[in-house]
Structure formats: C-alpha cells, structure tokens
Amino acid sequence: MIGVFDSGLGGLSVLAAIAETLPHADLVYFADSAHVPYGDKEDVYIRRRMLRIGAYLVDGGCQMIVVACNTATAAAVAAFREAYPAVPVVGVEPGVKPAALASRSGRIAVLATVSTARSQRLAQLIEQHAGSVQVDVEACPGWATRVESLHLDDPAFVEEARRHLEPLLAKGADQIVLGCTHYAFLRPVLAPIVGQRAALVDVSDAVARQCARLAGPVAQGGGQLRLLATAHPERLQAALPALGLNHLSHRLRKPAQLAHA
C-alpha cells in the first residue's frame, strides 16, 4: 500500500498521476484538512504534522510514502526519512530543473506557497539546477485555500492571478513552474492568462515515475483507493468529481473516513 499525503486537496493531482502509472497499486490518500494550508505555517509545525501523519500511515500498513506537497517536502521530508530510514519516501519539489532545461528565454518563474518560497530547499534547487537561467520566485498566499474552496473561477481570483503572472511574463519568463500541488487545479485559470507566452510546468508525472522505480512489489495490489482526512472527509470525497477526478472514485470501496492523527 502506498500512502500519499498532502495538507488538503492539492496532492490529488499527484495521486491521479500515480494511479495512472501504477494501476494495480493500493493507494491511501491522506488530507490534513484540519490544518490546511501549510504554506503560511512555520517549519516546526509542518514537521510535527508530517511526522505524525507519516507514523499514522506506516502504522496503518503503508510500505511507501509520497509527500505530495512541496511545502512539507521542503520543511520536513529530511526529518521523516531520518525517523523512518527503512520506508521509501518520495517527495515533491518544484520543477526548476525541467523548466530551466526547456527555457529558451533564459528566464523562468516559480509559483509557490510562502513557506516554499522562503525555503532553503528551493534556494538550493535553484542553485543546483537553474544554471545561468534567471529564476523569479513568486509567493502566492491564499491560492491553496482557493483550491480548497473549489471556487476556482471567481473573477476576483482570476484578476489576482493575473496580477501575479503579468509582471513575470513581462520580464520574459517562458516557463512557469507550479511549485505547489494545489496549483495544478488552477490550470483552467492560469493557462488562459499565460496563453502562448509560457508553459506551465508540473512534476506530477515525474513523481509517479519515481514511485514506479521505487515501488517494487508494493505496486501489485487490487488497485483500491482509501481516502482519509483530519476534517470533513466527505468534502475530500466530493472533491474528486469536482476536480475532474471522478475516475478515482471508482477505486473506492468505502466512503472517506475521518483520521485522528
């Protein structure tokens, strides 16, 4: 069983890619809905949540953990790996490397939560992989919460998204990295603003391929899905069709459940 974890709905974008790449794997999706968003929290808080949820998933039989959250990966994946050295862990990091490789203008932008934007980990990633490409890091407070509300096309939000994107595009960014798993669900808002000027870069498929490399026998199961949330499990389940992931609903054998972690 593979445990996939995020603060809320964002990691469902990663879950969908994993379910497609490993159709027989049994998957557990854990949304820390009682504590979303992580993006405005301190590292120590995120680390505490990650260790607690990781322990819950491992004790519940998960043999592999996917941290489907850039914010938690940056703040806490090292602490989790240290606590559970025998458990394969796959984290999610902004796609700076593929974006830098694909850029023709020599300028890219990373959209991320406040926590990821200020993280050491992102600074290192840029230093290691951006080479001579210029990188603008844009913190987008409130965007993950917008996805949680499922009201994605509110005109006020479309305007806000435009305010963030236009200056980056005007500077010449031709790759816009979606550095938060929630933002994958904002494509319908972001893509029309960006148009032909830039590509939106998302690493879900690369994360799924990394899972496939590490999974071994864990990939063989009944292709079932369990949904767990620390608050409002029914909202998590209802989000599947709302976010265009109804095909995942067919994998459920029982309704989403409340998790006490």
Ligand code: DGL
């Ligand atoms: N989905 C998460 C990420 O990838 C966190 C969003 C949040 O809870 O602020 O960063």
